[in-house]
Amino acid sequence: MSTEVPIAAYLILAAILFSIGVGAFLIKRNVISIFMSIELMLNAVNLTFVAFAHKWGAVSGQIFVFFVMVVAAAEAAVGLAIIIAIFRTRKTLNVDQINLMQN
Amino acid sequence: MQLALFIIFAALAIAGALNLLLQKHPINSALSLVVVMLSLAVLYWSLGAEFLAAAQVIVYSGAIMVLFVFVIMLLNAGEEEHTTGSRAAYFAGIPGSLAVFCLLSFVFLRESKALGNVHMSNAPAGAMSNIAQISEVLFTKLLLPFEVTSILILVAILGAVVLARKEEHE
Known part of the structure; x- marks a missing residue:
């Protein structure tokens, strides 16, 4: 069948998403x-894990993605709480104005 | 069929990610990130990871993104304004992310032959479903890490409550 998708296509898609995530991380100013x-970068990495798990027919890659999801959920809860705490003290979400450690 | 599915949802994921990058308002970025996560769930399913596809929808686009949207609404976040520091980020960010993409795609394309194609009926005959396979490994070989994550979640809950609590003035 000529309609089969190469696994490299999934990996390239993950690379595209990861680089967009890197660019957004550097360009965006809102925390x-x-x-x-x-989160976008974490998702891109998860896609490579699933693609390689499919390639080797092993289920451990999928379990790794499961653990990444758990850690991402915990990270999102703590990170958003930190953002709320920052907003309470600094009254802004712009990272250029959050420079407490500079002066 | 497989190719059409991949092309549609890969294009959707890339469009959502670009929209996240280009939108100025964080709520638009959050909603386009939901699009990316849902199309990634379809791609997981096409790779034979049904459990992860469901978990992606429930955990990522269901729980994490709702948390994001709640915080955006709670903080009444407006459009981001650009400052002098962000102009330098443009000059560093675009070439930097392009360099990362070139490096990754070079490696993947060089190994493209060895990686092969996606086979939908890859599972051997009489194989268990994906969820049964995952749970068998998760609850036998990886039981201790699985239990440790519950402590991690507990610590994260406590940390979130302590950090987000209003400080009392005595």
Whole structure:
């Protein structure tokens, strides 16, 4: 069948998503948007895990993705709480104005 | 069929990710990230990971993104304004992410032959379903890490409550 998808196509898609995540992480100025681009990068890495798990016919790659999801959920809860705490003290979400450690 | 599915949802994922990058308002970015996560769930399913496809929809686009949207609404986040520092980020960010993409795609394309194609009926005859396979490994070989994640979640809950609590002035 000529309609089979190469696994490399999935990996290239993950690379595209990861680089968009890196670019968004550097370009975005809103701290919530920056946090969302971290989630995008985590998702791209998860896609490579699933693609390689399919390639080797092993289920351990999928379990690794499961653990990544758990850690991402915990990270999102703590990170958003930190964002709320920052907003309470600094009254802004712009990362250029959150420079407490500079001066 | 498989190819059409891949092309549609890969294009949707890339469009959502670009929309996340280009939108100025964080709520638009959050909703386009939901699109990316849902199309990734379809791609997981096409790779034979049904459990992860369901978990992606429930955990990522169901729980995490709702948390994001709640926080955006709670903080009344407006459009981001660009400052002098962000102009330098443009000059560093675009070439940097392009370099990462070139490096990754070079490696993947060089190994493209060795990686082969996706076979939908890859599972051997009489094989268990995907969820049964995952749970068998998860609850026998990886039982301790699985239990440790519950402690991690507990610590994360406590940390979130302590951090987000209003400080009392005595």
